[in-house]
Amino acid sequence: MPAKTLTEKILSAHLVEGELKPGSEIKIRIDQTLCQDATGTMAFLELEAMGVERVKTELSVQYIDHNTLQIGPENPNDHIYLQSVCAAKGVYFSRPGNGICHQVHLERFGVPGKTLLGSDSHTPTGGGIGMVAMGAGGLDVAMAMAGVPFKLTCPRVVGIRLTGSLNEWVSAKDVILTVLSILGSQGNVGTSVEYFGPGVESLSVPERATITNMGAELGVTTSLFPSDNATKAFLEAEGRGSAWQPLAADEGAEYFRVIELDLGKLVPMAACPSNPGNVKPVSEIAGMAVSQVLIGSCTNSSLKDMRLVAKVLDGRHVSEKLSLGIAPGSRQVLKMLSQDGSLASMVGAGCRILESACGPCIGQGFSPASGTVSVRTFNRNFLNRTGTKNDQCYLVSPETAVATALMGVLTDPRTLGIPCPKWEMPSEFAVDDGMIIPPPETSGEIIRLETIGAPPECTPLPEHLEAEVLLKVGDKITTDHIMPAGAYLKYRSNIPRYSRFVFECFNKDGEPTFAERAEALKAKGITGAVVGGLSFGQGSSREHAAICPMYLGVRLIIARSIERIISANLVNFGILPLLFKDEADLEAIVPGTRILIERVSKQLKEGAEVAASFFLPDGSIRKVSLKHSLSAEDCALILKGGRLRLD
Numbered sequence: 093m094p095a096k097t098l099t100e101k102i103l104s105a106h107l108v109e110g111e112l113k114p115g116s117e118i119k120i121r122i123d124q125t126l127c128q129d130a131t132g133t134m135a136f137l138e139l140e141a142m143g144v145e146r147v148k149t150e151l152s153v154q155y156i157d158h159n160t161l162q163i164g165p166e167n168p169n170d171h172i173y174l175q176s177v178c179a180a181k182g183v184y185f186s187r188p189g190n191g192i193c194h195q196v197h198l199e200r201f202g203v204p205g206k207t208l209l210g211s212d213s214h215t216p217t218g219g220g221i222g223m224v225a226m227g228a229g230g231l232d233v234a235m236a237m238a239g240v241p242f243k244l245t246c247p248r249v250v251g252i253r254l255t256g257s258l259n260e261w262v263s264a265k266d267v268i269l270t271v272l273s274i275l276g277s278q279g280n281v282g283t284s285v286e287y288f289g290p291g292v293e294s295l296s297v298p299e300r301a302t303i304t305n306m307g308a309e310l311g312v313t314t315s316l317f318p319s320d321n322a323t324k325a326f327l328e329a330e331g332r333g334s335a336w337q338p339l340a341a342d343e344g345a346e347y348f349r350v351i352e353l354d355l356g357k358l359v360p361m362a363a364c365p366s367n368p369g370n371v372k373p374v375s376e377i378a379g380m381a382v383s384q385v386l387i388g389s390c391t392n393s394s395l396k397d398m399r400l401v402a403k404v405l406d407g408r409h410v411s412e413k414l415s416l417g418i419a420p421g422s423r424q425v426l427k428m429l430s431q432d433g434s435l436a437s438m439v440g441a442g443c444r445i446l447e448s449a450c451g452p453c454i455g456q457g458f459s460p461a462s463g464t465v466s467v468r469t470f471n472r473n474f475l476n477r478t479g480t481k482n483d484q485c486y487l488v489s490p491e492t493a494v495a496t497a498l499m500g501v502l503t504d505p506r507t508l509g510i511p512c513p514k515w516e517m518p519s520e521f522a523v524d525d526g527m528i529i530p531p532p533e534t535s536g537e538i539i540r541l542e543t544i545g546a547p548p549e550c551t552p553l554p555e556h557l558e559a560e561v562l563l564k565v566g567d568k569i570t571t572d573h574i575m576p577a578g579a580y581l582k583y584r585s586n587i588p589r590y591s592r593f594v595f596e597c598f599n600k601d602g603e604p605t606f607a608e609r610a611e612a613l614k615a616k617g618i619t620g621a622v623v624g625g626l627s628f629g630q631g632s633s634r635e636h637a638a639i640c641p642m643y644l645g646v647r648l649i650i651a652r653s654i655e656r657i658i659s660a661n662l663v664n665f666g667i668l669p670l671l672f673k674d675e676a677d678l679e680a681i682v683p684g685t686r687i688l689i690e691r692v693s694k695q696l697k698e699g700a701e702v703a704a705s706f707f708l709p710d711g712s713i714r715k716v717s718l719k720h721s722l723s724a725e726d727c728a729l730i731l732k733g734g735r736l737r738l739d
């Protein structure tokens with residue numbers, strides 16, 4: 093038997109169809125699923141549409157953590173629907189206030205060696221305890237809950253060999269930011285990142301989870317660590333020692349590429365506006381004025397992070413030049429902070445305690461003042477995600493964040509001149525599952541209040557596809573550009589309402605919006621198209637970035653490259669994702685261009701190339717050859733008008 097990586101071992105134990113060959117399509121059994129409320133309502137409406145009585149997974153959990161502001165009835169209506177549908181379908185329900193899905197799942201449910209599919213892109217947090225954990229669109233998660241194997245491209249495995257150990261004031265966030273500076277935030281589709289080597293044992297589970305969590309920003313399928321004694325200690329402290337098993341890659345396992353990382357050489361890093369891949373050492377940019385510091389999110393809200401922050405704040409005061417907000421990742425963390433005096437240190441230092449939820453990370457409050465710098469321990473700094481136009485958001489470690497909060501300017505924590513607090517894994521966490529409702533034996537009534545709408549229908553793709561380019565965008569267009577969250581997050585269960593904001597950041601004052609233009613085209617019976625550059629659809633798993641454009645009549649996306657999750661979401665909702673073969677064609681195409689693709693079904697069935705004609709607004713015609721990487725099953729789904737029409 094050839095030596096295997098850990099990714100290969102777990103995938104092969106779950107393989108249902110296909111061959112474990114990087115690049116080939118495989119189907120795997122999913123053991124666990126997680127949903128959060130901003131994507132969960134659609135996922136469960138889809139599950140209902142499929143006629144599934146009870147979920148077929150070993151474990152499925154629904155968390156309420158994104159939409160907890162409750163400005164108006166939309167969010168509580170979602171919560172009531174989700175609680176009732178979870179009871180009806182056999183799903184655990186984590187109530188609002190219990191914490192951020194990834195933090196709570198790691199604490200209470202994750203199991204080394206299992207597969208986890210979540211309707212949230214940071215699901216790979218579970219890789220911190222040796223799970224193959226992946227983000228996906230809500231419909232794919234609904235299918236997994238229905239017991240359908242999950243289809244993915246078998247990833248190539250990049251190994252990161254860790255040696256040494258981190259110096260004081262340098263932490264896990266600096267590890268993943270350094271990895272981002274090496275691998276970048278694009279071009280990593282179809283990759284699994286596996287950490288191994290002697291440096292692994294120096295990292296505790298919360299640190300590993302920070303690293304795998306933000307692997308999402310690399311655009312990879314998943315990231316994982318071995319399951320070792322540190323994993324055992326973590327699970328035992330959670331009272332779940334029996335879930336532990338040792339897991340590691342085989343000796344001599346072959347990686348597609350190995351990156352050597354000496355932890356002892358790393359320094360505090362920051363991702364600069366407005367992409368997590370735009371990384372620089374903090375020392376290079378230190379000294380800039382900052383108006384707010386936020387500590388929390390699923391990346392950096394563990395007890396380890398919070399205790400460090402509290403110890404640094406103890407007996408000191410936050411600078412009057414800025415506001416410091418802290419959101420502990422779970423009720424467990426918050427409870428322990430309140431028991432050990434950390435909360436008192438934080439409050440005493442003048443920090444603002446936020447609910448254990450996503451909050452400002454997804455634009456739910458705490459937007460920074462115009463033209464000012466926000467420093468956050470979060471994982472994404474996409475433009476405008478904070479809720480402030482043209483924001484300047486820097487992503488850093490909790491160490492850098494708290495140093496900045498004290499000094500009032502961006503500060504390298506090594507220059508604070510105080511001893512770095514030490515972390516010790518508690519032998520027991522304050523376990524309390526009182527805010528997790530297990531599913532009852534028998535189904536109850538599903539409550540659907542007035543703001544909950546059904547997923548929209550999609551029609552079959554026309555045989556001769558005639559589309560007009562509504563918008564041409566550049567590289568690294570994120571799902572936040574396509575389907576902004578922030579103030580509109582509360583409309584997630586109401587597609588007609590939420591669709592008004594598709595591509596809102598590209599709307600120009602006094603001109604019709606993207607939604608208005610798309611609808612005008614749709615009324616004329618013409619399909620809408622969007623053209624993009626590299627890494628189209630970076631970021632979140634939100635399938636609304638496919639459903640809402642589809643609702644407005646968009647059925648064609650052409651880009652230079654398209655990210656994994658959005659690609660699957662486009663297919664699920666009947667949008668054809670094509671790729672440019674020739675960069676000159678991308679340069680030539682402009683908004684208003686009519687695209688004609690004749691005999692679409694025949695062309696898709698015949699191969700990976702698609703001939704099209706571009707009728708440019710200047711009257712010229714350009715014959716082009718586009719390509720795709722769709723399977724026969726994907727093509728069939730798009731032609732039929734998406735997965736919901738098939739099932």
Ligand code: MIC
Pocket residue numbers: 130131158211212213214227454472577631632633634
């Ligand atoms: C995000 O961090 O962008 C989100 C909000 O958690 C999304 C999910 C969503 O849009 O609801 C994600 O990461 O998938």
Ligand code: SF4
Pocket residue numbers: 158192212214389390391449450453454470471
């Ligand atoms: Fe929530 Fe932010 Fe994590 Fe997304 S990245 S799950 S919004 S905390």
